[in-house]
Amino acid sequence: MSILLDRHTRVLVQGITGKIGSIQTKWMLAYGTRIVAGVTPGKGGDRIEGIPVFNSVEEARRKTGAEASVFFVPAPFVLDAFMETVDAGINLIVVVPEHVPVHDVIRMRAYAERHASRGLFALGPTTPGILTPGQAKMGIMPASLFQPGHIGIISRSGTLSYEMAGILSSAGFGESTVVGNGADPVTLTTLVDILKRFEADPDTHGVVIVGEVGGIQEEKSADFIAAHMTKPVAAYIAGRFAPEGKRMGHAGAIIRGSQGTFASKVCALQTAGVDILESPIQVIRWAKKTVA
Amino acid sequence: MRLYEHEAAGIFADAGIRVPGNALASSPEQAASAAGHIGFPAVLKAQILSGGRGLSGGVMKVFSTEEAHETASKMLGTPINGMPVKTLMVVRYVDFHTELYLGVTVDGYTGKPTIMASTAGGVQIEEVARKTPEKIVSALVDPQRGLYPFEARRLLNTAGFPPEKTPACADTLVSLFQVFQNVNAITAEINPLVICADGRPMALDAKLEIDDSALFRLGEGIPKDPARGDSPLEKKGREIGVTYVELDGDIGIISSGAGLGMATMDIIGKRLRPANFLETGGGITQERLYQSMELIMMKKGIRAVFINLYGGINPIQEGAKGIVRYVRDHGLTIPIVAKALGNRQEETWGVLRAGGIHVVTQVATEHAVDRLIELIDAKG
DSSP states (O other): OOSSOOTTOOEEEETTTSHHHHHHHHHHHHHTOOEEEEEOTTOTTOEETTEEEESOHHHHHHHHOOOEEEEOOOGGGHHHHHHHHHHTTOOEEEEOOSOOOHHHHHHHHHHHHHTGGGTOEEEOSSOOEEEETTTEEEEOOOGGGOOEEEEEEEESOHHHHHHHHHHHHHTTOOEEEEEEOOOSSSOSSOHHHHHHHHHHOTTOOEEEEEEESSSSHHHHHHHHHHHHOOSOEEEEEEOTTOOTTOOOSSTTOOOBTTBTOHHHHHHHHHHTTOEEOSSGGGHHHHHHHHTO | OBOOHHHHHHHHHHTTOOOOOEEEESSHHHHHHHHHHHOSSEEEEEOOSSSOGGGTTOEEEEOSHHHHHHHHHHHHHSOBTTBOOOOEEEEEOOOOSOEEEEEEEEETTTTEEEEEEESOOSTTHHHHHHHOGGGEEEEEOOTTTOOOHHHHHHHHHHHTOOGGGHHHHHHHHHHHHHHHHHTTEEEEEEEEEEEOTTSOEEESOOEEEEOGGGGGGSOTTSOOOTTTTOOHHHHHHHHHTOEEEEOSSSEEEEESSHHHHHHHHHHHHTTSOBOEEEEOTTOOOHHHHHHHHHHHHHSTTOOEEEEEEEESSSOHHHHHHHHHHHHHHHTOOSOEEEEEEETTHHHHHHHHHHTTOEEOOSSOHHHHHHHHHHHHHHHO
């Protein structure tokens, strides 16, 4: 079992003819992902790794039954591609690119919320994507670090989700699904939306949140965890030593005054009963205690 | 990217927000002459990118040409919060009673613009936000519908603005919201907004931070200089396409992701002192890692280097070649430990080992940091 994505999901790749899009298509196919189509406007009729390329999402969906889409579209074109994809009826959208203008994300988020009732779920921008071990991946996660299992991982950071999964896998635990929430100041979904999915998934026995300084996502998820999560939750927050006012690589990883600090996140999560991991390697001890 | 006050004030004025007439000065002579033209008392305001200027001698009232000259020469020679003051904005002093506050920002959680108002404006606003946040009221704005004056009036009523001034202040807030939308701002603030003797509001300060990712599509009136305010090493990082933040230790760090970089900094920081944060983002090439090595070694006294890479979107085998080439070119002998996992990891390890770099193949960064400490200790 898994959330959001499995080996049957019919996946579309937008920006498939680009340098990153074509390489990542190869890796996703090698992992077993059921990629059925690619889209690059103006390149319809091409084939990448044997996958047919279409000019529009609507055409790709009509001809291949694509139901989920992963974006390798240059940042300035993401807003347009997103609107097109929502209108074409695709219900799972993974926006990998970074540097998408925040005001575009605000519009994308509002549009996605208008279509939430039909089941639309969108991740990113600046997300490594989703990976369900042993089944499929949409995004850029390096396959070798993941093993099938029962721990759900939600991360704002790509590389740190690999580290967390890799540590669990090497200690004999595995993951149900690994989800990148996105590292921008505004994301298309919240930690809470993803926690809800893991709470409802019978195959997920515990959840690890990989957070970082900046924003109030972790603080808000603490309220939800205290009120609604029955499964054990652990959290690691990166950036304990991050100086105030400096953007730590991610557009959203910036401490502004008293908001977004390490202390405020740890305090909120601890109060909600979350096990705080001092460093990623402590996840092994937590997993042995709670999920084994 | 933060704008200087005079740049933001110009954009505010174009949007119909009333600001005091001003002139710029980069020498005491210019400041004295500008103040003479504008009339006394005048105010000299240091143009820097950090907040809290009013509390650190960055805003001074002067009553004569001589005093303007003397004060300006002092201000132009005194850095504020580590930032050199190169330009002064000279404005006419405006008499006022109440200091109000208006702001627009992005609420990261809901993904909507937020409008904010307070009657406790002035230099202490950050203190107010910390100690009595209830004095700053806010409301979310539907991004598709936009902001209407009645919503701005409703917010200002809640904040306790004087009722007879509320309509004019609300119009200012609507204009500020339009600026926020037009320039793709992260935050737009007026602090303080004051009521002048003629009863109309005026923005005595102008603060604007623009989203770096949107600069490419903004018009000619907007400066395109996101590196302003960076230290020299941070600027160099930006030039080569990485994020560099200088810290005060002696262990150089390179990581291929932001979260991983912060975690690496945290783990190293427990037992050693990180010299920097550096993350390459998703565009690793041989050249970029060569230049990243060059950058972290520019800081004096680096005694070891720690490299933490994941091959997801990044070709780490290429990055490894750049690192090894730098070490060879510069005959580097300090301990260097690398952890590199993901796509093409074996090939990457081979390149690194052949270049004399210590490779740790376990997943957890802690193990690799243990190895680094062993090597540092062995060196004595």
